[in-house]
Amino acid sequence: MTPPPVKIKALAAGLPVVQPARLRDPEWPRYLAEFRADAAVVVAFGQILPKAVLQIPARGSLNVHASLLPRYRGAAPIQWAIIRGETLTGVTTFQMDEGMDTGPILMAAPTPIGADETAGELAARLATLGAELLVDTLARLDTLTPTPQRHEEATLAPRLKKTDGYLEFARPARELVNLVRGGNPWPGAVAKAPTGRVAIWRATAVDTPSSAPPGTLVAGEAGAVIATGERALLPVEVQPENRRPMSWGDYLRGARLAPGALFTTP
Numbered sequence: 049m050t051p052p053p054v055k056i057k058a059l060a061a062g063l064p065v066v067q068p069a070r071l072r073d074p075e076w077p078r079y080l081a082e083f084r085a086d087a088a089v090v091v092a093f094g095q096i097l098p099k100a101v102l103q104i105p106a107r108g109s110l111n112v113h114a115s116l117l118p119r120y121r122g123a124a125p126i127q128w129a130i131i132r133g134e135t136l137t138g139v140t141t142f143q144m145d146e147g148m149d150t151g152p153i154l155m156a157a158p159t160p161i162g163a164d165e166t167a168g169e170l171a172a173r174l175a176t177l178g179a180e181l182l183v184d185t186l187a188r189l190d191t192l193t194p195t196p197q198r199h200e201e202a203t204l205a206p207r208l209k210k211t212d213g214y215l216e217f218a219r220p221a222r223e224l225v226n227l228v229r230g231g232n233p234w235p236g237a238v239a240k241a242p243t244g245r246v247a248i249w250r251a252t253a254v255d256t257p258s259s260a261p262p263g264t265l266v267a268g269e270a271g272a273v274i275a276t277g278e279r280a281l282l283p284v285e286v287q288p289e290n291r292r293p294m295s296w297g298d299y300l301r302g303a304r305l306a307p308g309a310l311f312t313t314p
Contacts, residue, residue, distance in 0.1 A: 055067070066079075070095070071095060071097055071098065071101050072098050076101065077098075077100040077101055077104060080101060080104050081104050084106075085104070085105045085106070086105060086106050086107050087105045087106075087107045087108060087109070087110060087186065087189070088102075088104070088105040088108075088109040088110065089109075089110050089111075089112065089182060089186075090109060090110070090111045090112075090144065091111070091112045091178070091182075092114075094123065096146070096147075096148055097109065097144065098146070099146050102144050102145070102146070107189060108143050108144070109143070109144040110141055110142070110143060110144065110154065110182075110185065110186075111141070111142055111143075111144050111149070111151070112139060112140075112141055112178045112179075112181065112182050113125065113139065113140045113141075113142065113149055114126050114137070114139055114171070114174045114178065115129060115137055115138065115139075115140065115205070116136070116137060116138045116139075116140060116156055116158060117140040117142060117149060117153060117156070117197055117202075118149075118150075118197040118198055118199060118201050118202035118203070119201070119202070119203050120137075120203055120204070120205040121148055121149035121150070121202055121203070121204055121205060122148060122149065122204050122205035122206050122207070123205065123206060123207040123208075124205045124206065124207055124208045125137075125205040126167050126170050126171050126174065126230075127167045127205070127208055127230045127231070128205040128206075128230065129161065129170075129205070129230075130161060130165070130166070130167055130170065130226055130229045130230035131212075131226050131227050131229075131230035131231070132226070133222070133223070133226050134161060135160060135161050136158055136159070136160055136161065137158070137159060137161055137170070137174070138156055138157050138158035138159050138174075138177070139156070139157050139159075139174055139177050139178040139181050140153055140154075140155070140156045140157075141153075141154045141155045141156075141181055141182060141185040142154055142194075142197075143194050150197060150199070150202075151194075151197070152194035152195055152196050152197065153194065153195045153196075153197060154185050154189075154192050154194055154195075155181055155184065155185050155188075155192065156181075157177055157180075157181045159173065159174070159177060164229070164250075164252075165229065166229045166230075166232040166233070166250075167229065167230050167231070167232055167233070168232055168233045208231075208234070208235055209235070210235045210238075212231070212235060213227065213231040213235040213236050213237045213238050214237075214238055214239075214313050214314050215227065215228075215237050215238065215239045215248070215311075215313060216313050217239075217262035217263035217274060217275070217276050217277070217281070217311060217312070217313075218262045218263075218276070218277045219276065219277050219278075220253075220276060220277050220278035220279065221253035221254070221256075221276040221277075221278060221279040221280055221281045222253045222278070222279070224237070224251070224253075224276060224281050225251050225252060225253050225281065228248050228249065228250065228251045229250075232249050232250070236248075236249070236287075237249075237251075238314050239263075239274075239311045239312065239313070239314065240311065240312045240313065240314045241288075241303065241305065241309070241311050242303075242305065242309050242310065243288070243303045243305070244288065244289050245288075245289040245314055246286050246287065246288050246289065246299070247286065247287040247289075248281075248283045248285075248286050249284075249285040249286065249287060249293060250283070250284040250285040251281055251282060251283045251284055252281075252282050252284060253279050253280070253281065253282070254268065254270050254273055254279060254280050254281075254282045255268075255279055255280065256268070256273070256275055256276070256279050256280040257269065257273070257280070258275065260275040261275065262275055262276050262277050263275065263276075263310050263311045263312055264307075264308065264309075264310055264311075265305055265306070265307050265308065265309040265310070265311065266280065266307050267307045268280065268282075270282050271296075271297065272296075272300055272305070272307065274311050282296070283296040283299075284296055286299045288302075288303070
């Protein structure tokens with residue numbers, strides 16, 4: 049197993065590191081209690097922690113979540129915010145309870161989402177913003193008043209599957225661009241071309257030059273584009289199966305695709 053960056057940093061600093069497979073095993077609450085921690089901080093852990101674990105720290109367990117709660121609760125808030133066309137997101141610190149991202153909010157920091165920003169690029173920005181917010185939250189823990197979430201305003205951001213990245217060209221081009229951005233770097237936005245599967249890593253929406261059926265390669269002012277349910281999709285960076293990423297132009301020349309070629313959902 050490859051140690052994650054946090055473990056490498058912790059070991060270099062002489063800090064103990066444990067990696068439990070399941071925190072619901074009965075011995076873990078007793079083990080964690082031996083640390084006599086003032087507070088616990090959880091970031092992208094991937095498990096819902098049991099009450100017996102959450103209550104161990106004297107001042108509670110805190111979570112840093114990559115959305116403005118109660119929006120986008122769940123495992124993939126960054127990706128789904130982009131896929132669904134949001135222009136604003138942020139990070140939230142909150143007191144953990146037994147639910148999934150349902151505890152009372154301590155602090156939040158908003159940030160705009162760039163028009164062309166990918167999930168990977170946004171995640172890097174939110175990591176820094178979240179670290180700063182966590183430090184601020186811990187410093188002000190004595191004076192903060194936890195605010196209950198408005199559960200009726202909650203939206204979910206479930207774990208992504210590979211099939212979530214499948215492109216359906218009957219959808220508007222803008223939605224497809226958002227899927228391309230939200231699926232970068234994983235699971236990737238994928239279409240089936242006449243020459244095989246191709247992942248689209250960057251794309252833009254342009255005006256359609258014809259009324260061709262969705263998925264049809266058509267010639268336009270910007271070069272060859274793919275007709276969609278509304279406007280057209282202009283891929284910028286693509287990756288054929290088992291090949292390296294390349295420009296759209298290089299791909300078309302290598303694949304020898306001409307207008308009329310059909311791209312479909314895998």
